Amino acid sequence: MTSDRNESSLPPSYFDDMYEKNHDPWEFRSRWYEERKRALTLAALPKPTYRNAFEPGCSIGVLTEALATRCNRVLATDVADSALASARTRLADVAGVELRRWALGDTWPDERFDLIVISEVGYYLDLHALRTACDDAVDHAEFGATVVFVHWRHPVADYPMTGDEVHAVAHSTGGLVPLARYSDEDVIIDVFVVGHGMPTSVARAGGLV
Ligand SMILES: C[S@@+](CC[C@H](N)C(=O)[O-])C[C@H]1O[C@@H](n2cnc3c(N)ncnc32)[C@H](O)[C@@H]1O
Structure with a gap:
């Protein structure tokens, strides 16, 4: 990492300030880039449905709402109260979603x-x-669970890590077995299975091979 990079985790106040200026700073509700990325993320999940999903950093809950169509329960968290308030409104009628103030970096549920x-x-x-x-993700995943990482690839001066660096760390994590990757100039998506010996082929898991 370069020396002019922010080397500490960004504090909740950084995000509170963003949401004070704009209720949807990334324009999740209106940008085609975001809509397409959500579709890619959902399409990359190897199982049709999930029992109990965890989404740290849910923002205003747009991805959470999409995940809820495939999951019996989604526990979604954020560090910004204002984002959580927007998510609560958006997801009020969506069954199976629980919102909580919790930071990736805290002790896991x-x-x-x-x-x-x-x-x-x-x-x-x-x-x-x-x-x-x-x-922690591996320790709090069921055997055979899916763990998906999705990140923007262009450098952002304020962020301690780039998206590619985050995905390199994910790949070096014991217990995360690579299943699939999508990447283009803008976004990288890595899907892992937790536990060695689990099928990484969707076709094999479905008895096709
Ligand atoms: C770009 S949004 C991601 C929203 C959603 N996960 C998606 O991909 O569409 C990032 C969110 O992460 C939250 N955040 C920042 N640091 C966090 C942390 N350590 N733990 C949980 N959420 C965090 C921010 O407040 C912000 O709402």
Whole structure:
């Protein structure tokens, strides 16, 4: 990492300031880029449905709402109260969604998930915190769970890590077995299975090969 990079995890106040200026700073509701990325993310998930999903950094809940169509329950968290308030309004009528103020970097909830979605949140953590978060994800995943990472690839001066660096850390995490990758100039999506010996072929899992 270069020396002029921010080397500490970004604090909640950084995001509070963003949401004070704009309720949807990334324009999740209106940008085709975001809509397409959500579709790619959902399409990359190897299982049709999940029992218990975890989405740290849910912002105003647009991805959360999409995940809820494939999951019995989604626990979604954020560090910005204002984003959580918007998510609460958006998801009021969506069954199975629980919203909580919680930071990736805090002690994880005492439960196991069969889907963990680290989407556009890994690069707010410093390297040490991110490595710990990846290990925590494995420790809080069911055997055979899906863990998906999704990040913007262009450098952002304020962020401690780039998207590609986040994905390199994910790939170096013990227990995360690569299943699929999509990348283009802008976005990288990596899908992992937790636990060696689990099928990484969707066709094999479905008995086609
Ligand atoms: C770019 S949005 C991602 C929204 C959604 N996950 C997606 O990919 O569409 C990032 C969100 O992460 C939140 N955030 C920042 N640091 C966080 C942390 N350590 N733990 C949880 N959320 C965090 C921010 O407040 C912001 O709402």
